[in-house]
Amino acid sequence: MSGMMMDYPLTLTHILERAAKLYPRKEIAGRMPAGMHRYSYADFHARVHRLAHVLQSLGLQPGDRVGTLCWNSHRHLELYFAVPCFGAVLHTLNLRLAADQLAYIIQHAGDKVIFVDASLVNLLEQIRADIPGVTRFVILDDEPIEKHTLDPAFDYEALLNLAPSHPFPWPVLDENTSCATCYTSGTTGHPKGVLYSHRALFLHSYGLTMADSFALSERDTILQIVPMFHANGWGVPFAAVMTGSRIVFTGRQLQPQDVAGLIQNEKPTFTAGVPTIWMTLYAYLESNPHDLSSLRTIVCAGSALPRGFIEQYEKKYGIRFMLAWGMTETTPIATVTSLKSTLLDLPEKDRWNLMARHGFPLAGVDIRIVDENGREQAWDGVTMGELQVRGPWITSGYYNDPRGAERGAQESFFEGWFRTGDVATIDPEGYIQIMDRTKDLVKSGGEWISSVDLENAIMAHPKVMEAAVISIPHPKWQERPLACVAPAPEHRNTITKEELLQFLSERVAKWWLPDDIVFIDAVPKTSVGKFNKRALRAQFEGYTLPG
């Protein structure tokens, strides 16, 4: 028996049009080279409609792919809505990708038109010959455009000026229509494309506005630090427009002085970003005090944030860190840390440990951990297993999977669950802790050592800036850990292997102690700022562990 409720589709069109009606006076701001740009939701809405007319005039059809190679800005937000509401697919291109990877994903996705910031035009010039499928470029003038060879190229503002001012007649879309795509920044094999539906982004937005989650609200000012080319900017721009929040875009500068200045001047209540941002900001603030008092919450995800930072930000600045976990394949937010009322009385240390875990699943998301034989593991906080997830904003496959459909399905899915490739524990309260990537685990004598856990223990040492642990083949134990440690600059000459091992021996099991420690200048990073262990493994290939 079917319910007699309206068949009303969950689309970004609803979010856009509702916001324009309810929040026309709210501000959208952002830092541009010429200074802060400010306009209202009403202005934004009018320009999104003009932009839809532009998409039509460029010959685009529903279902077509539209690339963006842009920093965070109001124009990028206009594309975030105009492209999906028009019925086309927004392909946010990661501007940190190597040229060959960028060309690959543009061709693989089939991008017809690319919107590119003037400051990034040179990235496309280099690969123009490799992306013949792109028929037009539109340049967003974030800075005076220099002589370039992109062809055919149009000016974003000029096109908007020419567009009709009457509302664009949005198509009525099925909620399962694709509206966006992102490619994984996988360190092995070709990048893989994830297609997001209107429904997924709509439901994900609900998820981020829940009081127990990010609690995004109309009263928030959101500082959009997460690059909008990275997994839908963690979905925050969509949720922000759903709630009519004031939005502040960072532009392209994300150095500590930029972030601190924007927080002090624009008074955001909420922001989100990867650990590196908050670790470097913390260090900067030590000698450059800023007023951070407007911030209620910082969401942190992407990799582990050492517990000490969570504690210090709260004690020193009154800012609550909220750790989250997700992937490009999960839209991306799947789990969020929120301290349950039943756990408020925990001893302080246990409370901080809990806050440093990666939270429990949002309503709508199922999680489980399974062993190598596909058996579900206990939620005991100790047993590790591959984390698998399921839900309405989790991918069910990759677009034209480069591994082939069958192999892709086998490697990435199991019994209808998405295999994340992350190894985690789940405690009896449902809080997950990401221990490692499946492939980064150190498999020592049949037991698993979490490289991430070991790294966090090392990074807790005051003389250490960064540390990455990789596995080295071992004749007896199969694999043993090697720690690659980047000391803080001022301790570069004084830090010793012995003091680190002594420090660790008080914190981890004896058999977890690295067999060797090497000092490096910095841990190599991927295009999205994560530790690039693939590069480290290449660097230390053939390394011989002592004795």
Place this chain on the structure above:
Amino acid sequence: MSGMMMDYPLTLTHILERAAKLYPRKEIAGRMPAGMHRYSYADFHARVHRLAHVLQSLGLQPGDRVGTLCWNSHRHLELYFAVPCFGAVLHTLNLRLAADQLAYIIQHAGDKVIFVDASLVNLLEQIRADIPGVTRFVILDDEPIEKHTLDPAFDYEALLNLAPSHPFPWPVLDENTSCATCYTSGTTGHPKGVLYSHRALFLHSYGLTMADSFALSERDTILQIVPMFHANGWGVPFAAVMTGSRIVFTGRQLQPQDVAGLIQNEKPTFTAGVPTIWMTLYAYLESNPHDLSSLRTIVCAGSALPRGFIEQYEKKYGIRFMLAWGMTETTPIATVTSLKSTLLDLPEKDRWNLMARHGFPLAGVDIRIVDENGREQAWDGVTMGELQVRGPWITSGYYNDPRGAERGAQESFFEGWFRTGDVATIDPEGYIQIMDRTKDLVKSGGEWISSVDLENAIMAHPKVMEAAVISIPHPKWQERPLACVAPAPEHRNTITKEELLQFLSERVAKWWLPDDIVFIDAVPKTSVGKFNKRALRAQFEGYTLPG
């Protein structure tokens, strides 16, 4: 191009199973005749599974209707989940309906089994002969059961004890499957049945957990005052389990001393109910102080709450009133009052006025007002029009509409929008104000007088307890208002028509002044506590207005 996201259905099964995994230790409590009953979400979950086995053993099939005639209790919550997750349809019967109406809706819905509180068995005994479709009754022992004639009847706890203890294998349900039904308490014609889908109740739950809406959270203790037989208990029980909130059920007693006692003892942070509850509670507290400090928010809907109460509760008790609007046909919550950040600086009086409006639509819901010719009206805060709504939790039709499908569709829907029958204004910020029911408007000389507005103006007089305004035919103006006023008991002998008219003349337009005022003991009420103007109109049929 279809999105490649998982086809994961939004069902109550997900809400139930997730809650059991994440919040097993949270409490569900409720007042029973023998005292407070308390158990955990884990207990609740185990009993819901047992109950599903019971449903199967009673011969029920997916799609079957299962009636409940119950007060608010943990057992009713068990039915709220077991019946939908089993794939059947929960039909919550309004225990205040007249016997003939109760029999009508049971037969119309096709209820096969009815779960009934022992204290309500007599209501079914009276109509047993009129509900031949019901094959079995299950009695919930909220009090010792006396000799009765219901047949065949089983005992709820006995059936649960007999049920297998292994988990019930929930069916995989399409999210559009019907899971619940409520009948409107319409004062004209037969009651009409609304069918809710799993999807609608799931999305509605997201709506209630949003930070800008009820903001229901795991940290809340929710006092469930709204009868669970009234429009899904306003959807709060479903949202409460989604967030793992502590829940406290009122049982059957809703007198001011009961409500005040429960608040003081159980320390809820959130509750909801119709205006009468809060108006009588306020009066009671004046002479019987209680500790209400745990409450952060009271949601009020169902009819208008005079502004003074909103102001006094906040000033005296620090409790924020949140007005909402909805109907059985809208699951029910469609709009919620939340003060936008841009309006925080309003002069105090304007702020209270805004808080006394009925809010703006939740994300997912569209609203508009239209005139008698179907033309959309401006959002200027002045122009009245029929309120129409659209969204994923708005009904698209009635079950076997007693008016016939064609006439029903014509009377209740227009261009894909649901016609609410409420007359409202919408201000430029999107806040609606319900002015009247279409049929209760006083149409005087081609202009509309809102009977509700006039009533509120009269009820602001300190000597008035309640007032209802109805229209009386008039030879010149077509209709003119008659005010039926129930004075506060202590002013029954001193109140005069003249002082009321004087009071009103300072507050409403001259042509709105009632042509006459009659004093009555109390305004007659419907089964859900609303003013029954139909009864009043019958009482004053043929009334002659003075000169």
